[in-house]
Amino acid sequence: MSLTAELVALKEVVEGYARGYGLDFFDTYYELLDLDQLNEVASFGGFPVRYPHWRFGMQYEELMKGYQWGLSRIYELVINNDPCYAYLMRSNSLLDQKLVMAHVYGHSDFFKNNMWFAGTNRKMVDQMANHGTRIRKMIDRYGLTKVETFLDACLSIENLIDIHAGAIRRTRAKTEEQIEEDELTTGSRVKKLESKDYMDRYINPPEYLEKQKKELDDEVERQKQFPPDPVRDVLLFLIDHGNLAHWERDILSIVREEAYYFAPQAMTKVMNEGWASFWHSKIMTEKALVDSEIVDFADRHSGTMATAPGQLNPYKLGIELFRDIEERWNRGQFGKEYEEEEDYAKKLAWDTSVGQGRQKIFEVRRIHNDVTFLDTFINQEFCEAQKLFVYRKDPRTGQMVIASRDYRLVKEELLGMFTNRGQPTIDVLDGNYLNRGELYLIHRWEGVDLRQDFAQETLKNLHRIWKRPVHIETIVEEKAQLLSFDGESVESQELTPTGDE
Amino acid sequence: MVRRVDQDRNRFRQIVRGSIRKNLRKFISRGEIAARAGKKKVSIPLPQIQLPRFTFGSNRGGGVGKGEGEAGEPVEGQGEGAGEAGEQSGDHTLEVEVTLEELAKILGDELELPNIEPRGHKQVSADVRRYKSIRRVGPESLRHFKRTYRQALQRQIASGTYDPDNPIVVPEREDRRYRSFQISQEPQSNAVIIYMMDVSGSMGTEQKEMVRITAFWIDTWIRSQYKNLEVRYIVHDATAREVDQHTFFHLKESGGTRISSALELAEGLIEQFYPPEDWNIYPFHFSDGDNWSGGDTAHCIRLLEDRLLPSVNQFSYGQVKSAYGSGQFKVDLDAHFGESPDNLVTAEIPDREGIMDAISEFLGKGR
Incomplete structure (x- = not known):
């Protein structure tokens, strides 16, 4: 359902604030939904139409149960699409709607500008509906059980994709002709350097030539292998080389396409949520709140940021790191001079008032993903301020004990958790x-x-x-x-x- | 309106039912479901419904946390850390809630149990009160807000006092409407289960557990067949007494065994509370088959033949195997009755695996 007049007015206002801060987002449309409708959309991963599959039904039941037991409720739901769609729950208070909107513009800006999202299909709402139609047709044609069984099999390996496919070229670029030529010239193709006879032994040592020849032979052998180089995009390999019926290949392609669409969200969870929270907090506290809403806002905000003792909340980690980066770049706490300062007290008090913070965080949201974000910006000062530690299981007692507060270990552990989306x-x-x-x-x-x-x-x-x-x-x-x-x-x-x- | 997700939900429920059905024997013998039963629903752990993936196991053995404490100190609120960075959480068994009716249906499908046909003249009608009409008078607690509002709105529009720009509607006395009930007669069939169990020294914990599991499934099935189900519990060694459910399954007595004592007590209960014309009666007796003497067994047989069997739908005897029991009682019963009174069923429960067969034996006749 479309928005009430009151919410339309609110949207205009919040959108204006967001633009005022320099956020650059897709046109954003809101839908007003009841709880069960919201849970329905959420169980489809935010899309109104997906292909039929039982796991969506399972997710729906879990969401409803979570709500009934008071364990969880969905606050915001926004999808990476142009235009960007977001959902509001009808029963929420006006303050909640305002907060969700402020948060949504953060996400929308992130979707549009973060480079890991650059390759995603921005018409995914349409594409998902298209996938739905294709799979429904297959079900009509081949029967539910057959299609479902195969779909289950494909979904079971949907994480076997190459999340860096857009950025890395993994196969060594060799054309067919080059390979053929290599094969033809095997043996005689090791190039000798020109030399006088008496120097030849030194300029072209036989052992070296032998080694070169072996390497080239190996390369020829390698090219005969299938595949010549290891393939990380397992789904693509199966699509290209699997013994599949036409409809099976189609299902596999659909699953792969959706997996690639969702992958950047898993790769930037900390950043994306941190960024949106950073901006909802800014917009609300600096612009949108009226006095009477302050307490309720503080309650909602701290609810989302709460970190149970001994745990880690990606929202909190993200927002704090963005705030820390802004602060550091505002005070000039970067660069060779700062890094080489050995006096810890001086480092903490460092302030050159360069004021590059805002510019820096916009750059960070453009080029980083969680792994590079945490790797680049976590330092000892941040770990101390955030009280982060690494814990390990004590083999004697079986209890989890704090192992270290060294930021290098904290970082190493975090990177291990986030590499390849934790897969x-x-x-x-x-x-x-x-x-x-x-x-x-x-x-x-x-x-x-x-x-x-x-x-x-x-x-x-x-x-x-x-x-x-x-x-x-x-x-x-x-x-x-x-x-x-x-x-x-x-x-x-x-x-x-x-x-x- | 049919929502899109409903189709997926139905398919999911279907898969759940299929999975429970496939694993029913396992669930029954493990006693898993019986232990998790609530009042109306059971939650069943079904790991195999998840889509399997290549995913990390649990031997990371650490993580990153946040909070106070020195190195070496235990982590506050320890247990889970931040190991759930990926989209799937690690060890998460799916718990599905199933209503007892649904479970009974699954049991019925799997064991091919016939529906019970209540004995004809045991249909009694009872007065049923249903709130389904509206009156002008009644207690405020039953006021029908919407109807009252509508009535007031109608009156105001009719009398021209309604102002669309200032849409305030004030109900007056005569606008008020109240919910009210109607009494109707509905046929009702009642059933009672009387569980009897031998708690003499030879019945160990495992034997009682087997009885408990069997009883749970019998309850579930019979409850799905009757609107009103009462359950009574009798324990006996050399003497019998009535107890509550908890005591029934947890009592540890020792001493001799006189089965007739329980049968006598059951017979007394039936006579006092459950006239056979109004009630469908299901006595179940569980023991390890030891009885005090042949004389008492003969007494039991007489009791069954003369008093119990004519008045009950079905008398079931389950003989649980124990290390000490002789198993003689079932032999004696079978020898005496043979196939003749078809409302006596005896079954042997050698171990947990045998529970399912016993259940299907007990409930397979559709009485």
Whole structure:
């Protein structure tokens, strides 16, 4: 439903404030929804129309239950689209609506300007509806069970995409002709430097030539492999090379497209929420609040920012880091001179009044994602002010104890949590393993094992798509293991350290 | 209006039911559901409904927190840290709530239980009060706000005192409307379950747990078949007495066993409270099959034959296997009655796996 006259007026005002601060957002439209409608849209991930799938029903039930038990309620819901759509709950007070609007312009600005969102489809509302129609047609044609089973299998691996695909070129650029030429010239192609005979042994040492030749031979061998380089976009690999029916390929493409659409949101959770909270706080406290609303606002705001003892709230972490950056760049606490100052007291009191804070945070929101954001800006002063620590399980008592307050360790732990959106990194290593068309994946182990029961079930789903035996190499309790599913049973076998990968 | 999400919800419920059905034997033997039953709903943990993914296990063994404390001190509010940075939280078993009726339906489908046909003349009608009409007088607590408002609005418009620019509506005495009930006669069928259990020394904790689980499923099924269900509990060793539900499952007695004592007490209850013309009666007796003497068993058989079997829908005897019980009672019952009175059912429950078969034995006749 469209907005009431009162809310339309409010929107104009808040939007004006947001523009006044330099926020640059898509046209933003609000819809007024009842609780169950809001939960419906939320269970579709913010979209009014998605393809039919039971997990949306499951999410809806969980949201309703969470609300009934008083555990959670949705305050704001905004989607990355041009125009940007956001939802307001009808039963909220005017103050709540104002707060949500102020928050939404932060998100909308972030969607539009953060470079990790640059590749996302800004007509996703239409595209999602289109996906819905395609899948509904398939269901009519092939039956619910068949389509659903395959869709489940695809969703089960939807996290196996390459979130940096837009920024990194992973395959070595070699054209077909180059490869062919390489093959033709094998043996004679190691270029010798020109030299006099008596110097040849020194200028072109035989061992060196031998090594060069071997490298080139290896390269030729490598090019014969399939794929020549490990592929991180597992979904794309399956789309390109899987033995799929037309409709199966279509479903896989839909799932992949949506996964890429949602990935930047998972990559910038701390930043995105921090940025929106930073701006709702600014807009509300500096402009939009009237005196009588102050207390209620403080209550709402602190509710969102609350951090339970021993835990971490991404909203809080984000807003504090943005505030810290603005402050530091306002006071000139950056650059060589500042970094090299050894007197801690002097560092804390450092103030050159350069006033670049606002400019800096706008730049940060443009170019960073959570990983680079935390890596670049967390320092000892911030960790101390925010009382951050790393905790570890005490092997003796099984209790979680504070391990350290060193900012480097805090940062390392945080980066571990946020790398690849907190998902394991998995590549396709071989699409023709054992020369039998079997699929060989490798989990790039970084300290945490895969959840085993899930891994087994996921392998089964992968098999449903690849239709030949599938394997994943991983590390379980410090031992390299190959987990395989051949269509009948899951087997795991320990790999010898020398492995032939 | 049909919402889009309803289709997905229905499909989800369908999957949940399918999953419960598939795992029913496991749930029954583990006693998981029985232990989680609330008044009207049960919450059932169903891990396999989630979409599996390649995701991290739980051996990160640490994280980043925020708060006071020195290195080495335990983390306040410890447990979960910030390990949920990704979009999926780690260990999160899905709990699905299912109403007892739904559960009964699943049980019925899986065991192919026939619906119970209440014995014909046991339909009694009862007065049922329903608030479904409106009166001009009544207590203020029952005032129908909307009707009152509408009445006042009508009157004001009719009398020309309504001003659209200042839409204040003031109800007067005669505008007030109140909810009021009507009495109607509705047929009602009543049922009573009388559980009897041997709590003599030979019935251990595990045996009682098996009885408890069996009783839960029997309750669930019979409750789905009757509007009014009463449950009575009798425990006995050498003597019998009536107890409440909690005591029934937790009492630990020791001593001899005289089964006839329980049957006598049950018979007394029926005579006093549950006239067979008005009630569908389901006595269930659980023991490990030991009885004091052959003489008492003979007494039991007489009691059953003369008094109990003619007045009850079905008498069920469940023999739980224990290390000490001889299992003689069932043998004696079967030897005496054979197939003849078809409202006596005996079943053996050798272990938890056997509970499901016993249930289907007990409830499979549709009485």
